[in-house]
Each structure stands twice: as structure tokens, then as C-alpha cells.
Amino acid sequence: MNNLNLNEPQRQSLVGVAVIFFKNLRVAANIFISVILVQFGTEISFWGLGLKEVGFIIAGLFLIISYLQYRRFYFYVVDDKFIMEKGLLSRDRITIPFDRIQTVNLNQNIIQQVLGVMAVKVDTAGSTEKELEISALPKSYARELQNFLIEKKEETKQEKGELETETSEDERETNKTLDLSTKRPLVTLPIKDLLLVGLTENHLRTGLLVFAVINGYVWQFEEYLLKPFEPFLEEQANTFMASWLILLPIAVLAFLFISVLMSMIQSLLKYFNLEFFVDAKGVQLVSGLLKRAEYQIPNNKIQYLKWKSNPLRKLIGLRTLAVKQASPEDARGTKGVVRVPGCRDEQLEVVLDTFYPQALTGTYTHYLPNQLLRLQHTIYFGIIPSILITGLGWFGWIFSLGALLYLPISLFFIKKYFFSVSMLVSSEMLILKKGWVFPSRVALPLYKLQNVKLTQSIFQKQRNLASVTFYTAAGVEGFKHLPFEEAVELYDFLLYKIEVEDRGWM
Known part of the structure; x- marks a missing residue:
């Protein structure tokens, strides 16, 4: 006490x-x-x-x-x-x-x-x-x-x-905080892994953010910062316009270099000396260089786990674990998640075994989406973009060639994505899988469910399909284009579990 x-x-x-x-x-x-x-x-x-x-x-x-x-x-x-x-x-x-x-x-x-x-x-x-x-x-x-x-x-x-x-x-x-003096962290980020995390970040997002910040400061102090250079800029304006074919690749390379550099710096500042602790009490994340932060989630607040990767991290065997905690709906993208980069498969298994040992055992029913999902993606991400690129062929043969190359490549990725989507449901757990280029997984214990919804669009009714949406205190997940009979059976089963479950989601 x-x-x-x-x-x-x-x-x-x-x-x-x-x-x-x-x-x-x-x-x-x-x-x-x-x-x-x-x-x-x-x-x-x-x-x-x-x-x-x-x-x-x-x-x-x-x-x-x-x-x-x-x-x-x-x-x-x-x-x-x-x-x-x-x-x-x-x-x-x-x-x-x-x-x-x-x-x-x-x-x-x-x-x-x-x-x-x-x-x-x-x-x-x-x-x-x-x-x-x-x-x-x-x-x-x-x-x-x-x-x-x-x-x-x-x-x-x-x-x-x-x-x-x-x-x-x-x-x-x-429900108390973990005693960091006696616990050994499950996940740490040595310098090598920290650099790998930085190299595999979303560099485009980082670059655009840096550009927005710099642009904001430049225009805020425009008179003070740019006025001394106005004569030079006016003199060189014609030179810049005439040399844009040379300057554009240089600008792109500079943007990429700055983006990667800032991603590395951002990862170093945010995840330096990261330690992720897990036991029956909950999880605790400690990280940061200039700002050392400790985030703690008691076990009863954890709603479900989600982990994902990108092509580069997938290649080197790293995942980003997101521990989803109960939070207000408008705060779930900010304070409702603790993210742990640099997790490996064996570490994820330890996390699952600690909180949801039933996830690694038990009998699961396997659900797969209907071919309508593949058809929709083919139309939206394959055929329509190809038509648009072909229309640009009036401006040069390179666009026509691009359309010919884009369609088979997009169909290949759509096929891979479709076969990566599945759902596993047992008497205790629900596991969602999707993504080939950007794979993600969700492990959701059924007693954390607050509600479940069955929906049918006009196109789904014509094909006797339905979608199921799962609501928790930490967010919403879902599965599209199930055969209608399977969707109704799953919907009834989950509603029954919600009604009879005596374990509180908190």
C-alpha cells in the first residue's frame, strides 16, 4: 500500500x-x-x-x-x-x-x-x-x-x-508500475537496430513534415530572412528556369537525403536506449535521448495487440508492435497506443504468450474473403489508374509504356494482397491478417469486444456477401466480403460471447 x-x-x-x-x-x-x-x-x-x-x-x-x-x-x-x-x-x-x-x-x-x-x-x-x-x-x-x-x-x-x-x-x-530495477526488458534497441529502424522509417512523410516546418518559418520571417537575398534571386531567376532539368534531379536527391537524415535523427531522439518491459502487470516503454519518456499500460487497460511491417523491415525481420489501450474515441490516434519498433518474431511470441496464451493454442475457424475484394482492388488500383495513365499518352510515348507496365505489376500485387487476407476465430481469440507489401496482424481477445456489427452493401447483397465490424474501447477493426451465411454465424457467435462474458473489458 x-x-x-x-x-x-x-x-x-x-x-x-x-x-x-x-x-x-x-x-x-x-x-x-x-x-x-x-x-x-x-x-x-x-x-x-x-x-x-x-x-x-x-x-x-x-x-x-x-x-x-x-x-x-x-x-x-x-x-x-x-x-x-x-x-x-x-x-x-x-x-x-x-x-x-x-x-x-x-x-x-x-x-x-x-x-x-x-x-x-x-x-x-x-x-x-x-x-x-x-x-x-x-x-x-x-x-x-x-x-x-x-x-x-x-x-x-x-x-x-x-x-x-x-x-x-x-x-x-x-496495477502499479513495473519495478524497472528488477525487471529485464523484453525488447531493447542497440545502436545497430536503432539505425535500422531509422533507415526503414517513412522518409516521404518525414521529408514533407520538414518541408512544411521550414516553409512556415521562412514565410513567418520572410522580410528578415529573404530580403537580403532578393537581388541575387532576381538575377538568377532566368538561370534557374533554364536549368530546371538539371536542378530538378538535384532537388529530388537533396530532398531524399534530408528526409533519410531527419528520419535517422528523429528515431535516435525518440527511441534511444529503448526498453520494453512485459509481465502480468502490463507493459512499460522507456525511451528517448533528449526527452526520456516512460509510458505504462496496466494489463486491464490493454485491449488488443497489433503489429505491422514495411518491405524493408520485413526483409530484416523487424516488426512494429502497437499495444492498444482503452481511450476516448477522439484520442485513439494519440495517447491510445504505445508503439514498440524493432520487435522480432520471437519477442512478439513472448508478448502474446504473456497476455493471450490462448492465441498460440486452441482450435481456430479459418475465414477467407470472397473474390469480390480482389475484383474491387483490380478496378480501383489496377484498371482505372491504367486508363488514366494511357490517357496521358498524348503527351508522350513514355506514358503509354507506363500504362502497359503498370497493369500487370498492379495485378500481381493485388493477387498477393488478396491471398494474404484471412481471419482466424477461436472460442477466446480473433486474429486478423492482411497485407503482403505492408503486412499487419491483429490479436484481439473476444472478451475485449464491446460490440459487433453486420453490414451489407448493394453489391454485397447481389452476391450474398456481408462485412463484419468489431468494436473495442481502443478502436475498430473489420473484415470485408464474407459469405453471408458465414458472416451471420460469426456475428451471432460474437454477440453471444459479448452477452455471456463475465470478464470485464477493463
């Missing part, structure tokens, strides 16, 4: 002043750059003060503000509520009932690592953003507070009758 006493208002660690100051310093830097430098230039002078003096004055003011913010920040407990008060000119009082707490995670940015403190972040049900953050607590105290809040959440739910069975002391222990 956690003996942490929060009946009296508590403050953060005194070094929290430094943490708050560096947060405020980012705001000060933006003001300094966007207002002073851009508007007045480097030759600024206020009452005889130069640029350096103005910078020191602004930093001093923000240091005073940071200390006052530290003094005016409290957290405490009243009845079954966790309360935080903060604010200088106006006071904010954030009240979170224990039973509304969704997750309690720990984070450390580079400043917090140097100062030896951690941030505690509390997410609540019904919110897409973090509801509450305490920025600077000693490590041991932060872990105690994390355990305290998780304990209180379960106790409050039990008192309100939200837990179906009485929770024993041993069961409450399983």
Missing part, C-alpha cells in the same frame, strides 16, 4: 524553478526573434541599451516569473479528487476525480535529466490532451506519486461498483 500523504498542498522540487525557467525561455526566445530582431534588426537601441543588454533583461524578467510560478503551484488530494492549483495573475484550479484518470506517465527532457527530476503527466478519460503536468519531482517521489494515483483510481472504481469483482491486495499490486 502506498503511504504517500497528499492531504496538505505540496510543491515541486526547488529545482523546478530552473525547469520552468527553461520552458519560459523558449517563449522569450520567440518574442526576442519575432518581435525585436525582425521588427528592429540587430542595431536595436532602447535608452542606450544594446541587443545583449535587452536579452539579459528579458531573461531576468522571465527568471522572476518562473520563481513566482513555482511558488504559486500546488497539488494535493481532497476526498477522491486530485487537485492542482497554478497561476500568477489568475488562478487555475484543475480537479481530476481518481476514477477519471486514464494514464499516469513519466517524462524527462534533457534539462530534467541533468537536474535529476521527472515530470508526471496525467491523462483523463474524455480528453485528447494531457490534463495535468507536474514538471519537476524527484525521481523516487515521481514514481511514488504515479503508483499512488493508479492505486486510488482502482480503489475509487471499486467503491463505485465499476470493478466487477473485489480487488485483492495482490491484484492491486499488478
